[in-house]
Amino acid sequence: MKKFGVYLAAVMTLALILAGSSPAADFAGKKILLVDSYHEGYEWSDGIVRGAKTALEGKGIEVKIFRMDTKRQSGEEYKKSVSLKAKALIDSFKPDVVITSDDNAAKYLVVPYLKNTATPVVFCGVNWDASVYGFPCKNVTGMVEVTPVPQLLEQLKPFAKGDRLGFIGPETLTSTKEAENISKAFGLRLEKYFSKNAEDWKTGFAELQNKVDILLVDSDGGLYADQSEELIAFVEANTKIPTGTSYDFMAPYALLDFAKVSEEQGLWAAETALKILGGASPDSIAIAQNKEGKLILNARIAQNLDQEIPYTLIEAANQVIQ
Incomplete structure (x- = not known):
C-alpha cells in the first residue's frame, strides 16, 4: 500500500x-x-x-x-x-x-x-x-x-474658474490625432498647441495658462526626456490653472493624472x-x-496653485507626488 x-x-x-x-x-x-x-x-x-x-x-x-x-x-x-x-x-x-x-x-x-x-x-x-x-x-x-477624458475632467473642474479647455502636445501624428479624437468623441472645443521642440513647448504651456481654464497635457513622446528636469521646474513655476494628463510618466507635469496603463x-x-x-x-x-487606470496627484503643483486638495481625492489617489 x-x-x-x-x-x-x-x-x-x-x-x-x-x-x-x-x-x-x-x-x-x-x-x-x-x-x-x-x-x-x-x-x-x-x-x-x-x-x-x-x-x-x-x-x-x-x-x-x-x-x-x-x-x-x-x-x-x-x-x-x-x-x-x-x-x-x-x-x-x-x-x-x-x-x-x-x-x-x-x-x-x-x-x-x-x-x-x-x-x-x-x-x-x-x-x-x-x-x-x-x-x-x-x-x-x-x-x-x-483616453479617460470624462474621468479626468470630473476631477479637474472643481479647481477651474471656467470651462475653456486647452491641449498641448508635440507636433506628431499621435498627438494631433489625440486632440482631434478628444474633440470628436466628447464634443469638446479645444485651444490646441503643438510644439516643435522643448523650448516651444514651454512657450505654448505659458500662453495657454492665460487662454484656457483647464489644460490637458499630452505625452511628450519621449522627445523632451533629456530636458525633463528643466521642463518640470518650468511647469511647477508657471502653472496657474488646473492641468491633467493620462500618462503615468507625465505625472510630474500636471496637477492630476488619470493614467492609462x-x-x-x-x-x-x-x-x-x-x-x-x-x-x-x-x-x-x-x-x-x-x-485599467490609476489616479496620481501632484502635490507640488497643487501647492504652487494654492489649491486645497480634498481629503477624499488624496485618499482615492494611487500615488501622491510630494
Missing part, C-alpha cells in the same frame, strides 16, 4: 509537470515579431513591451522586437523606409504572428503590407479608432487606446497572439479597448 502511495504521488507529480509545461511545448518553434512604432527608452513603449514579455515568458516562443523610432525621426520618407525594413524582417523571420504597437506601425506597415494577407496581426496602442485603418479585417484584430496593452496583445497560435482566427476576436 505504501509503494502504491509513492507510485501515485509520482504519477501525479509527473502529470502536473507535464500540464505545466504543455503551453511551452505547444508553442515551441513558434515565432512572434513585435513591431514598436517608437524607441526603447520611451516609457509608453517600454511598458507595452514589458506587458507582452510577461504573457510570452516561458512559452517556448522565439520573440523578436523591431523598433521603428518614428517619434524621434518623424519625416514621411523615413517612416516609409523603416516600414520597408520591418517588412523585410517579416519576410526573412517568417513570424507566426505580428504584434504592432501604436499608430505609425499600423499606418505605414500593416495597412500597405500585411492587411488582408495570411499573416495574423494583433495591434495595440492605436488611438481611439482603428476603423480609419480598415481594422478589424480577416487577419487583423487588436486593442485601441482611449501601457502594460495592459502589451499583455492583451500577447495573450491574443497566443490564442491565435492556439488556433483562433483573428476575425473571431473582437476589438478591445483599455480599461
Whole structure:
C-alpha cells in the first residue's frame, strides 16, 4: 500500500509537470515579431513591451522586437523606409504572428503590407479608432487606446474658474490625432498647441495658462526626456490653472493624472497572439479597448496653485507626488 502511495504521488507529480509545461511545448518553434512604432527608452513603449514579455515568458516562443523610432525621426520618407525594413524582417523571420504597437506601425506597415494577407496581426496602442485603418479585417484584430477624458475632467473642474479647455502636445501624428479624437468623441472645443521642440513647448504651456481654464497635457513622446528636469521646474513655476494628463510618466507635469496603463496593452496583445497560435482566427476576436487606470496627484503643483486638495481625492489617489 505504501509503494502504491509513492507510485501515485509520482504519477501525479509527473502529470502536473507535464500540464505545466504543455503551453511551452505547444508553442515551441513558434515565432512572434513585435513591431514598436517608437524607441526603447520611451516609457509608453517600454511598458507595452514589458506587458507582452510577461504573457510570452516561458512559452517556448522565439520573440523578436523591431523598433521603428518614428517619434524621434518623424519625416514621411523615413517612416516609409523603416516600414520597408520591418517588412523585410517579416519576410526573412517568417513570424507566426505580428504584434504592432501604436499608430505609425499600423499606418505605414500593416495597412500597405500585411492587411488582408495570411499573416495574423494583433495591434495595440492605436488611438481611439482603428476603423480609419480598415481594422478589424480577416487577419487583423487588436486593442485601441482611449483616453479617460470624462474621468479626468470630473476631477479637474472643481479647481477651474471656467470651462475653456486647452491641449498641448508635440507636433506628431499621435498627438494631433489625440486632440482631434478628444474633440470628436466628447464634443469638446479645444485651444490646441503643438510644439516643435522643448523650448516651444514651454512657450505654448505659458500662453495657454492665460487662454484656457483647464489644460490637458499630452505625452511628450519621449522627445523632451533629456530636458525633463528643466521642463518640470518650468511647469511647477508657471502653472496657474488646473492641468491633467493620462500618462503615468507625465505625472510630474500636471496637477492630476488619470493614467492609462501601457502594460495592459502589451499583455492583451500577447495573450491574443497566443490564442491565435492556439488556433483562433483573428476575425473571431473582437476589438478591445483599455480599461485599467490609476489616479496620481501632484502635490507640488497643487501647492504652487494654492489649491486645497480634498481629503477624499488624496485618499482615492494611487500615488501622491510630494
